[in-house]
Amino acid sequence: MNNPQLNKHGELQHLLTTEGLPVAILRGILDRANSFMNIATGSEIKKVPLLHGKSIFNIFFENSTRTRTTFEIAAKRLSADVVNLSIGSSSASKGETLLDTVDNLCAMHADMFVVRHAQSGAAHLIAQHVAPEIHVINAGDGRHAHPTQALLDMFTIRHYKREFHNLRVAIVGDILHSRVARSQIHALTTLGVPEVRVIAPKTLLPACVEQLGVQVYHDMHQGLRDVDVVMMLRLQNERMQGAALPSAQEYFKYYGLTQEKLAQAKADAIVMHPGPMNRGVEIDSSVADGTHSVILPQVTFGIAVRMAVMSTLAGAG
């Protein structure tokens, strides 16, 4: 099967998922992000003209302020013209289909789409549909993938841990519904992390999850033992309604990251979270704001990584 993310020269045409992404492309994006760090942090140069004259459309069918904003900042620092469309859930009621919306935006000469959608596979559908000179970045599709989040997580890990081949990483929380977790798992295994663990109650784990190359833990103390990186996931409130969990309190007691549980991890372990956090549900404030936390640097790195992704795509084809 052709990899729908690559063009016929094997270059990145779209960024849809971290699954099946060649390691050279993955590392290339991280290296490029590193070179953007000064611009991203805004300390010296504020802007580069790499995407000057290009139109980037942020189309968000699902609400998100944070992700959309970081994409917008990244695009602007690359001198692109940015158009934000928050379509929300109202578009379907107006009768316009996803592809109709995309066709309309293509007619406005978009060069790149950044897409978030509640349905898994939405970004793939758009990528298959658009003309070959248009690039699609998946900013989150249903439970499937959130590749730029995973890439910024990899950037963060490399920033603090230098290498991947000697790490033990634990992902904690709602793996079943998490596009972030899926993208993290594929990125970590591709980059050569020898041990990726997932820690969750059985109601929050998908079937055959071990086939993604992870080890499954239900006990957080055991799962965190000697890990280098702890990647927390956000717990959606609606999980309490769907009989997935009895209460936020019980979840916090057994799966919330506290100082006491974190003590199982290595002394220099880092704690990550894709945000927005539920303090007191999946993470204790003392950990979120503590010395192991790299949650705010993640956000800063996110801009550099998204700049790297956009400029890599614009350089292809």
Next chain:
Amino acid sequence: MKNIHIKNGCLIDPKNHIDGHHDVFIMAGKIAGVGNTPAGFVAQEVIDATGLIVAPGLIDLAARLREPGYEYKATLESEMEAAIAGGVTTLICPPDTDPPLDEPGLVEMLKHRARELNQARVYPLGALTYGLQGAELTEMAELTDAGCIAFSQADAPLTDTRVLMRAMQYAATFGFSVWLRPQDSFLARHGVAHDGEVATRLGLPAVPVCAETIALSTMLHLARETGVRLHICRISSAEGVAMIRAAKQQGLPLSCDVSINHIHLSERDIGFFDANCHLVPPLRSVRDRDALRAALQDGTIDCICSNHSPVDDDAKQLPFAEAEAGATGLELLLPLSLKWAEQGKLGLADALARVTQHPARILGLNVGHLSPGAVADVCIFDAEHYWKVEATALKSQGKNTPFIGMELKGRVRHTLVDGKVVYCG
């Protein structure tokens, strides 16, 4: 009505154990003779079937014609064209039309419309409950008089087990068959793919195998209790197959079908969210598919059906879970049945039995064979001809199938219904 002489063909009639070169003679819409020219027979039309297979017309146990109510997806005209182009001369349509087939008037109208077209024979399944709501029984006897051949919930849930038991008891009173697709609606809620590796990877809401086996277990218990003749539709899992095998061994009057999609495809064919593989039930694992193929061979599964469900293009051009489930199939029933047999090193007769003799037995209809005196429903096909499945070439208004772009072997050349040539290809 013409006297027709089908000459030089290879006749395969599974029910009569015929597999060899025999001419077929048709008079007054019926088979007048096989092999030897009947006395006084003068041919008015000769079909040269040299190099072709002459078989009974195919019987498809599940073909949605989308009328009434969904004419934008397909019409009786378009789908009957597809049927005869696929060599299908008898088809059973599920009751999930809009409105559902729960009133004798609707059934009579559908039968009438189908008869007017004078192509394949259409036998509707009546709704087991009003509006397929799973609450009140339909007038099954009246519906039978109107032309329903059995009763079904199609894909609509029937969660109230008391209603299900009553429906079976009532059907058993009159000797009517009940056709059910086993799926627990709670476990299957929002699910669009098999609960396995692929759904996990793609982040698709999943339907676990136990959704099938739990519902199947309920159905088998109630069938035993009520003595109803139960037909299990579209079995999809290895565990489900094992339960049916055991129930049959215990002597339960049970039959079962599987779709052409499920004997050839698995969850892996979803690839990168191919909405053509959004099917009901979901495509399951390779292990399940292999178990279905084996069960079809050992007789646990009686028949292959197309589960023909034409869907309009707009309804497929959506993210996987939002795309409407279903695939066109009437024109693929023959080649995909032949493919199953060939891959299993079985003969043409083995494939044909599962789309002629066995479904006729389940329906209790005197079709699906070419004995002298039988209605002359005939499918004449080239078993060696390869053709590519292309949307534009399909007669069905539904252009979506996972087999689009694939080369398949087996092309229908002539279809006869009631001794009349209705299709030439």
